[in-house]
Amino acid sequence: MSHLFDHHGAENTGYSQPQGLSTTGQATVPKGLLRKNPARWPRLSEPEMVRHYTWLSKRNFGIDTGFYPLGSCTMKHNPRVNEVIAQLPGIADIHPHLPEHHLQGLLSIYYEMQHMLEICAGMDQVTLQPVAGAQGEFTAVRCIQEYFRLRGEDQRTKVIVPDSAHGTNPASAAMAGFEIVEIPSREDGRIDLDALAAVADDTTAAMMITNPNTLGLFEADISAASAIVHEAGGQMYYDGANFNAILGITSPGLMGFDAVHFNLHKTFSQPHGGGGPGSGPIGVKAHLAPFLPGPLAARRTPTAEERIQAVDEHWYHWIEPEHSIGKVQQWHGNAGAVIRCWAYYRRYGNGLTTMSEHAVLNANYLRHAIHREAKRIGVDHLFVDGAETEVAKHEFTLSMQPAKEALGISAMDVAKGLLDRGYMAPTVYFPLVVPECMMIEPTETESKDTLDTFAKHFVEVLTVEPEVLHEAPVTTPVRRVDEVYAARNLCLRHPFDDA
Amino acid sequence: MVDQLPNRGRELEMLREMGFESMEALFADIPAEVRFKGDLPLPEPQSEEEIISDARRLLGANLALGQRPSFLGAGLYRNYVPASVFQLVTRGEFLTAYTPYQPEVSQGMLQAMWEFQTLVSELVGLPIANLSLYDGSTAAAEALTCAVRVHNRKASQPNTVYISALTPPDKRSVMFNYCQGAEIEIRTIDHLADGSLDLESLAEAAGSCGVYLEQPNPLGVLDENLVRVKEIIGEHTALIVGVQPVSLGVVEAPGHYGADIVVGEGQPLGSPVTGGGPLYGIFACSQPYLRLMPGRIVGRSIDVDGNEAYCLTLSTREQHIRRHRATSNICTNETLIALMGAMHMALLGPDGLRVLAERNLQACQAAKEALQATPGVTLVHDAAHFNEFAIAVPGNAAACLAFLDANGITGGFDLSRWYPEHDDRILVTTTDQTSSADIAALAAQLALWSTHLEVKA
Numbered sequence: 031m032s033h034l035f036d037h038h039g040a041e042n043t044g045y046s047q048p049q050g051l052s053t054t055g056q057a058t059v060p061k062g063l064l065r066k067n068p069a070r071w072p073r074l075s076e077p078e079m080v081r082h083y084t085w086l087s088k089r090n091f092g093i094d095t096g097f098y099p100l101g102s103c104t105m106k107h108n109p110r111v112n113e114v115i116a117q118l119p120g121i122a123d124i125h126p127h128l129p130e131h132h133l134q135g136l137l138s139i140y141y142e143m144q145h146m147l148e149i150c151a152g153m154d155q156v157t158l159q160p161v162a163g164a165q166g167e168f169t170a171v172r173c174i175q176e177y178f179r180l181r182g183e184d185q186r187t188k189v190i191v192p193d194s195a196h197g198t199n200p201a202s203a204a205m206a207g208f209e210i211v212e213i214p215s216r217e218d219g220r221i222d223l224d225a226l227a228a229v230a231d232d233t234t235a236a237m238m239i240t241n242p243n244t245l246g247l248f249e250a251d252i253s254a255a256s257a258i259v260h261e262a263g264g265q266m267y268y269d270g271a272n273f274n275a276i277l278g279i280t281s282p283g284l285m286g287f288d289a290v291h292f293n294l295h296k297t298f299s300q301p302h303g304g305g306g307p308g309s310g311p312i313g314v315k316a317h318l319a320p321f322l323p324g325p326l327a328a329r330r331t332p333t334a335e336e337r338i339q340a341v342d343e344h345w346y347h348w349i350e351p352e353h354s355i356g357k358v359q360q361w362h363g364n365a366g367a368v369i370r371c372w373a374y375y376r377r378y379g380n381g382l383t384t385m386s387e388h389a390v391l392n393a394n395y396l397r398h399a400i401h402r403e404a405k406r407i408g409v410d411h412l413f414v415d416g417a418e419t420e421v422a423k424h425e426f427t428l429s430m431q432p433a434k435e436a437l438g439i440s441a442m443d444v445a446k447g448l449l450d451r452g453y454m455a456p457t458v459y460f461p462l463v464v465p466e467c468m469m470i471e472p473t474e475t476e477s478k479d480t481l482d483t484f485a486k487h488f489v490e491v492l493t494v495e496p497e498v499l500h501e502a503p504v505t506t507p508v509r510r511v512d513e514v515y516a517a518r519n520l521c522l523r524h525p526f527d528d529a
Numbered sequence: 530m531v532d533q534l535p536n537r538g539r540e541l542e543m544l545r546e547m548g549f550e551s552m553e554a555l556f557a558d559i560p561a562e563v564r565f566k567g568d569l570p571l572p573e574p575q576s577e578e579e580i581i582s583d584a585r586r587l588l589g590a591n592l593a594l595g596q597r598p599s600f601l602g603a604g605l606y607r608n609y610v611p612a613s614v615f616q617l618v619t620r621g622e623f624l625t626a627y628t629p630y631q632p633e634v635s636q637g638m639l640q641a642m643w644e645f646q647t648l649v650s651e652l653v654g655l656p657i658a659n660l661s662l663y664d665g666s667t668a669a670a671e672a673l674t675c676a677v678r679v680h681n682r683k684a685s686q687p688n689t690v691y692i693s694a695l696t697p698p699d700k701r702s703v704m705f706n707y708c709q710g711a712e713i714e715i716r717t718i719d720h721l722a723d724g725s726l727d728l729e730s731l732a733e734a735a736g737s738c739g740v741y742l743e744q745p746n747p748l749g750v751l752d753e754n755l756v757r758v759k760e761i762i763g764e765h766t767a768l769i770v771g772v773q774p775v776s777l778g779v780v781e782a783p784g785h786y787g788a789d790i791v792v793g794e795g796q797p798l799g800s801p802v803t804g805g806g807p808l809y810g811i812f813a814c815s816q817p818y819l820r821l822m823p824g825r826i827v828g829r830s831i832d833v834d835g836n837e838a839y840c841l842t843l844s845t846r847e848q849h850i851r852r853h854r855a856t857s858n859i860c861t862n863e864t865l866i867a868l869m870g871a872m873h874m875a876l877l878g879p880d881g882l883r884v885l886a887e888r889n890l891q892a893c894q895a896a897k898e899a900l901q902a903t904p905g906v907t908l909v910h911d912a913a914h915f916n917e918f919a920i921a922v923p924g925n926a927a928a929c930l931a932f933l934d935a936n937g938i939t940g941g942f943d944l945s946r947w948y949p950e951h952d953d954r955i956l957v958t959t960t961d962q963t964s965s966a967d968i969a970a971l972a973a974q975l976a977l978w979s980t981h982l983e984v985k986a
Contacts, residue, residue, distance in 0.1 A: 050892070051895040055894065087637050094622065135586075301624045385530070
């Protein structure tokens with residue numbers, strides 16, 4: 031084990047710094063504000079620090095380590111040139127408050143990204159400010175809220191979500207002050223139009239839904255759902271978590287949506303970084319555009335003077351929407367993530383459709399391969415599809431309920447068995463509507479060989495003696511972690527000697 | 530794009546094995562009326578070499594702060610992030626992982642975040658820290674809603690919080706958006722002419738759910754009055770202090786003078802300015818706020834063999850479990866940037882942080898002395914400062930900044946954008962990266978500006 035707080039080097043063993051500009055620093059601080067006891071931070075030299083974090087990294091699993099079929103998270107390969115670009119001083123060392131003539135490059139990229147996302151989503155205006163998917167949801171429902179307030183429809187206080195929705199949907203709408211109305215999915219996992227029609231009325235502000243849904247199924251009735259909500263005077267909100275399945279094939283705009291968020295860290299390959307950063311731009315139809323957070327990138331013909339500093343035939347500048355809800359992040363969103371995703375989009379250009387086709391191809395192929403391998407070794411009775419369907423989209427679900435009933439093997443057991451075979455586990459126990467659910471999303475960046483091998487390993491796990499599988503994983507840095515112990519014996523920081 | 534798709538050329542083989550003859554068959558479930566007609570009206574795909582070439586050209590058209598003397602800060606601070614931080618943080622095991630839902634194969638990031646929590650906890654003087662929120666502004670906003678959740682029942686001013694009247698409008702806007710859903714009213718507390726908090730005005734905040742103040746304040750003033758706030762507002766009103774974390778190498782930790790929640794923009798520790806994001810928001814609190822706080826938290830636990838192991842804990846506060854009753858909607862956060870922060874903190878150690886804070890103080894003091902001696906320039910607040918201070922210039926601040934810009938200096942922040950009543954004030958920001966030559970250049974050009982105006986008059 032390597033522990034950061036075990037390092038007690040001599041004073042000033044850490045990073046060496048140049049001389050300051052004078053000697054009067056501390057003397058300028060009012061006496062009553064001087065720090066009495068320094069933070070009990072460790073003292074490490076650079077070699078010790080580098081070794082500690084390298085050791086930690088070796089105890090962590092990423093896409094670079096192996097196959098990462100975490101459903102709903104779109105764990106695709108992150109092209110490395112994007113990291114090189116994001117460290118150029120023209121993004122790493124720029125301040126968002128610099129005057130526009132010093133930010134023409136950033137503004138042009140922002141404009142290009144807004145425009146590209148507008149095309150892909152079938153929306154009229156995009157803002158890049160929200161920094162994560164959940165913040166995008168929150169931003170969009172805030173815009174919808176202000177839209178109705180300006181129209182004098184203050185009674186629209188409810189947001190409808192299907193029971194299969196991501197938890198962020200109801201959480202974001204509740205944070206904006208909406209009441210949540212949850213509607214059940216049909217037996218086959220799709221939206222229940224009768225249930226929707228029963229709750230949509232003049233108190234409905236919006237419906238939030240993802241398509242393909244969290245079971246990886248395309249909601250063929252989506253236009254009818256949009257019609258029901260619109261008929262009631264509400265707005266349709268598209269959760270873009272599963273956008274990787276449909277880019278260039280259909281769009282939220284074509285499906286009748288009024289607002290959408292994108293998870294650039296999913297669809298456009300901003301590295302997930304162990305939990306973030308992300309980027310969650312939103313796009314809206316024209317009637318919601320005046321409410322977006324500002325500023326937005328816009329362009330016009332340059333003046334003669336501006337032409338000298340222009341990066342192309344346009345002059346880029348910021349604009350504030352007329353009835354803007356204000357800000358959801360203090361600056362211009364996660365600019366560094368936007369730049370990476372711009373580099374990613376440029377690689378595909380008008381070929382983004384191919385990306386989605388391959389994502390869907392791989393998901394269907396893996397589903398096929400798992401069933402094929404299960405039949406081959408006779409374990410096909412131990413799981414069923416989470417929902418019946420001819421084709422899935424970018425992900426699919428399996429229910430381990432039969433294995434649970436027959437052998438006592440749970441979805442979690444299978445997940446841990448996969449860890450022992452060198453894989454990240456799929457998402458488990460989500461969506462809640464599928465018992466013993468495993469949600470599998472291979473993404474387009476996995477080879478057929480990887481998918482075939484994973485399928486073999488997946489079914490092999492089901493042949494393991496249940497008592498042995500309950501003990502999995504055994505090859506990982508630690509074995510099954512006791513989460514109950516963690517919650518009952520809270521230890522949220524290094525205890526030092528005094529605690 | 531071909532180099533990103535391993536199965537290019539094998540499509541038909543895979544389709545046929547599934548019993549399909551075309552890619553189209555996989556999309557047969559999408560009704561014709563919602564299908565895109567034709568191709569996406571976007572440019573042709575580019576190769577890596579073309580992309581990086583375009584990126585260099587476009588990003589090269591931006592003005593990097595380091596290209597010339599720069600005094601623009603106002604919440605973001607140009608720093609130096611040690612090379613080892615970049616080298617380590619781009620290791621694929623960290624970079625390409627996601628939220629550690631499977632702790633057995635995520636011990637590296639979990640332990641690193643547990644250590645981050647400890648580093649932040651020690652830095653601000655509070656026992657609990659989460660593993661980051663989006664940025665300083667959302668951390669401040671979430672602190673306000675958290676304070677209301679904790680104190681609303683006993684508050685004589687329920688659903689009410691107070692913030693410093695100096696809080697920048699963009700940050701206030703974020704606060705408003707986060708608070709309005711819970712019908713929380715945000716009122717303001719005034720400051721005196723020297724920039725310090727008006728303790729008489731503060732008295733009105735007693736009995737509310739929370740008070741948000743910054744140290745240093747948004748105009749860089751180190752305010753001794755803050756140490757008296759907690760006794761005035763009492764135990765049923767949360768004291769929330771926003772910090773510039775580097776300052777805590779020399780300035781007292783707010784947890785040691787009564788703060789219940791400390792938030793802040795983590796950027797100066799570990800992250801470049803990056804156009805304003807990604808950054809990381811610091812959020813730390815005392816025990817009573819633990820179960821109602823936002824964000825992810827790592828706990829130390831044991832595995833089935835009794836060995837030390839780490840995992841996410843207290844998840845029942847969070848959206849994926851609690852859904853619309855969650856303490857926050859946050860899911861994806863800023864873990865990787867927080868990791869950069871942890872690495873920078875680890876490398877600095879307590880002595881390094883003190884030295885770094887000293888360098889920031891010294892640069893600020895040097896700039897104040899130089900500008901105090903510059904004809905036409907006056908310092909607005911007679912006070913101690915960290916990083917930045919407000920000056921008044923002859924004429925109009927925007928025109929003065931344009932003059933400085935034309936003469937090769939990024940002069941600072943036009944304070945009329947925050948406080949429209951003052952059109953002659955500039956917030957001058959220095960950091961550990963400011964040189965004596967930078968300061969001399971600014972002073973010389975400001976002197977020229979004064980002369981320039983006199984000549985014009």
